[in-house]
Amino acid sequence: MGKAVVIAVFRRAYAAFRGFDDETGSVPMMDGPLRPNALLDAMPVVLTLPDVDNLSAWRDGLMCSSGREAFRLVRSKDSLAIAERHVFEGPVSCLAAERGGGLAVGLDGQGVIVVEGPHAGRKISEVGGQPLSCPTAALFDGPDRLVIANGAASVTTADWKRDLMEHGASGAVWDVDLARAEAAPALLAGGLAFPSGLALAPNGGLFVSEAWRHQIVRIEGRIVDAPPRALVRDLPGYPGRISPRRAGGFWLAMFAPRNQLVEFVLREHEYRRRMIDNIDPAYWIAPALSSGASFLEPIQGGARKKLNRLKPWSPSWSYGLVARCDAAMRPIASFHSRADGRVHGVTSCCELEGAFYAAAKGSGIVVAMDIAGAEGETPA
Amino acid sequence: MSTILEFQRATKAFRGVPAIKNIDFAVRQGEIHAIVGENGAGKSTLMKVLAGVYELTSGALLFEGAPLVMKSPADAIRHGIAMVFQETNLVPSMTVAQNIYLGEEMLFNRLRGLYIRAQRFLLSLNFYVDPMALVSSLGAGKKQLVEIARAVHHHARVLIFDEPTATLTPEEKFHFFNLIRRLQRQGLSIIFISHALEEALTLSDRITVLRDGEVVATDDTRNFDREWLVQCMVGRSLSTQLYGAAGGRKARTYGEEILSVRNLSMGNLVRNTAFSIFAAQVTGLFGLVGAGRTETMKIVGGVLKRDFFHGGEIRFKGRPVRYRTPRPAVLDGIVYVTEDRKVEGFFESMSIAENLQIGRLATGTNPMTFVTLTEARRLAREWTERLGLRAIDPGARVIELSGGNQQKVVIAKSLVQKPKLVIFDEPTRGVDVSAIVEIHRFINELANDGIAVVVISSYMPEILALSDRILVARQGRIVEEMDIAEASEAKIMFAAVH
16 A cells, blocks of 8 residues: 555656646547537437447448347438348347448357358357457458457457456457458457457558547558557547548547546546446446436536535536548547437448438437538538 | 927938938827838837937927927936837836836835835726736736836826737726826827727827838828728738638648647646647637736747646647746747747847847757858848848848837747747737738748647737637636637637636
8 A cells, every 4th residue: 555655656746747647637628620519419310220330331221230130221311211131149249341242240249250242151250269259340351351350358349348447458450361261360450458440541551449548540451560550549539430431531430438537437446346346337437328318327416526616517428429530540520419419329430322321329320411511511 | 289299301210221201290289199000111210209219310300399309218208208118118127116116216215105106006097907016927918007107107298109009908908098088188199009900090089101111191080991091001902911811711621639738737827728739720829818828828838837736738749748948849849939029039139140040049959060150141031031021231130120020030030940839929919010911921821831830819800810720718728619610709709708
């Protein structure tokens, strides 16, 4: 105890001397291109589907998932309609669609199955001798190559809060050669803190969103010696899936906001351990895809004392945020649904035929807007 | 109204170059007379002759019809002519009260009595300044108030104000205008030099326009409007060039986040503020005097130090930094272009080339490196051309330049350091309309070249004309951010005062 205090004192003195903000663990503010607005809320709802996730463009329509089901969606006037429904053996945790028709489905706790295309039926359930239990994102790099992000080595995607609270950094990105059945998946990068989104970089390599480190990293393909290089650091939310823009650049979905209280809890090891042991994960002091549904949620009527005055305060556990990024993954504009909004927990987004779609898993809706509006808008 | 003061064919030349020539100009008893003109038009020279700083080369100055020759400012004060200078001329190491009563010291001074007298006097003017405060501890706005108070104290019959409102808040301006009108009612004649043309148009009875050292027009104020005034001043229409671009303008795209400031604190002046600055953009920083804008940016530039504990964090290009002096900030690529050019901006007795060379030395040039005079002059020539600097001769000392050209020297001195982030603090304060256009153009060029630019300004049209993104400061922190497309004067002012 005494030793820890002494070390903490030196750490703080050193931080003060060097100018780090060690004590407050401050969360970057949403300003500049990430300045809050209500543009996600202003978008019309085109589909209502509980737990809608993994929105991606495939063939002439869209694919999405909800629990154990995957759906093919088609445009119907001003909304989306379900054209096909597929049921899988486990909850669908990711989808990868290929331009040539290939489709791969990630099943939570089970691995990834290629369900359409020349390699249909191929199942990847192990990577590097470990079970592929947390497939958070996948993408095709050509018809014969599949890149898979395994969020964590020991938890499933449904248990993502646990990985965050345990300071998980066991995620990895794997490269699977579908053309050679005997080829073992190749590790592209390991030690990642919940890789949750993948995209092909314009000049080769991969962009990976590393949720718990709030950053986007770049992986230089199969060059094992090249460690991931952080491109965008210290985002104000937890970055999730990445989707390319037709006009160049990317869409980045951030599924939850960061807040001071969670950052504080993440530094308080004993408190966190007891919270994990004793409290239902739905009521942890942790980010969430949706909130406000139960009186058991923490700090609903919170307050803090500042300058000797008691002030009402309650952090927002969930949020809706999609960033429009340039080709280097730098945010240049953003679309928000704030604490009082209805488009929370956006886990995926994509473009199709001149329209932009965002799937809010927390709110169970898909919203859309014309790309012209999304590009022309300068909300930041 | 009778004429109290008159110039007849007045000429003042420096090294044979006339700064004013053949000026015929009269001030009537009890009028407010505005003098407008570009920097370098001769306004300050004319007024300095009136204040006894310079003597006329030829021509005559008549005071109540009799010729008047003044050898010093003390002569002018004896005749009831007092001047409030453009850049404050207070003694920084003395208190406010000592500055007001400077030159009236008796053999035995009783400081307490002096402070009481000063307190009463300042309150009578509605100036809320502590008479015991050292002038060096005051902001630019309050220094100006002390300067005005000193002039009023001298029971002047003719009061000359050179850019009196440049640093005042709207509330202070309101009090100042009331004071001017009160003094006018008491029969004083007031000469008022201002670049804020609206002030000249609303406050004065008559306006005289100077251009290139000559009187272009003198008339009753009601016969002028802003457009006509600007045309008289520059010989061309500049109003659209100046501030016409504001409103509905599309902002530049965000570049790299170059500066991230979080929870920054410094005493009561900067209080837990947070904001980011992006490359390839002009970020306007608006706030009333005392909002902590300058202090915040001075901390970023290493001029001031943030609180040692709980002072927050500054990240420059993602790296936490704590500058204790400006030099490491300059080495990293952060430069702060001061609002107080006379005190912090340049070495007034040195030439342009020497000032620029000193600026360049801060960038880590090996002190043992031999710098040739030719090289220094080449640098000065390059920047003189780039910024359109106008000097009587290339070797002229900076003090001999007009306000606008001095400001250009300050800017050039900072930019020779090849910065990545430039912080302009009131870049066009006390600068004429023509120089404003050039400085604005230059600021835009910097942003177009990918440099992050911050412009601190108290003048709303300038913020609206220049910025891609506007931050509003109030009581030591950033309270509002807005895109230029949605910004309006009303919105900005609302954020600044509520």
